[in-house]
Amino acid sequence: MNTYANLWNEISSDICSKYNVPHSYFFEKEQLGRSDVLIARNHAYLILMLELVLQEHRDKYSLPFEKLSGSAALHHKIFLKTKWLPQVIRDLCYEDCLFVLLEDLRPENLSAEAQSFLKNIEAQKFVFEPNKPLLEGWTPEKYELQVKHLAQNIR
Template sequence: MSHSAYYPGSQQDNQLRNRTALVYVLEILLHQHRQKYATIFNPLEGKAALHHLIFMKTKWLPSEIRDLKLEDALFVIQDELRVENISDEARDALSTFNLPSVAFLFEDFPEEDWNYRENSTFLRSLALKATQ
């Protein structure tokens, strides 16, 4: 991305805001899924939560699910990736993203754009907060 083409309200800015919001909604949905389905034997950390969610929706073989690219996995759960499917608290936080009213998308979604290991630290703190 050219730095000269980036400014608030530019296409690149809107793309980044939308991608950030997508990752945020994905993380919140997976957090909610973990709260419902995780056990002490399988906490569904990282990609495991996404894979389990896809399994619950499709009943595909786990090996088939693990072979999906992130972009394809997101396509499978598209109906889940909606703002109305996250908590009011998460929706309030999302409102600070100043999202554009129309879609501005990147052409692809590289695996490295979703850093589930880094995000899991934040989500653990949410889980601890909820139990206090």
């Protein structure tokens, strides 16, 4: 399993448990049309996009003495985009951070390899109203191990 697939598997497993959807439904074609599966897949897709955007930001801006681990990448990306004071950015909840970064969370803003993986998982095909907060239980550190593997395999 490639590193993108490992990250997708980890995220989708977490999201499935939030929606009480069997994880196997994410991979069974006959289940993909179910509304609960579609909503959960699109929710997982958003988290995956956020993780990929943050990792590509780390790849571009991290330094040997500042790896932009965890929330540092999120805050640095928002800082570059808005020029807000760091304390203002640190005071934002994750939902507000997501709102600030919405225009960045598009496949075309990612590497060709990431775009190819996203196309293969065939999510994000309809507008959805999640019945859970989008970033409930998510932190920039949550999938850090999987994202580090992703970064190592790309270099």
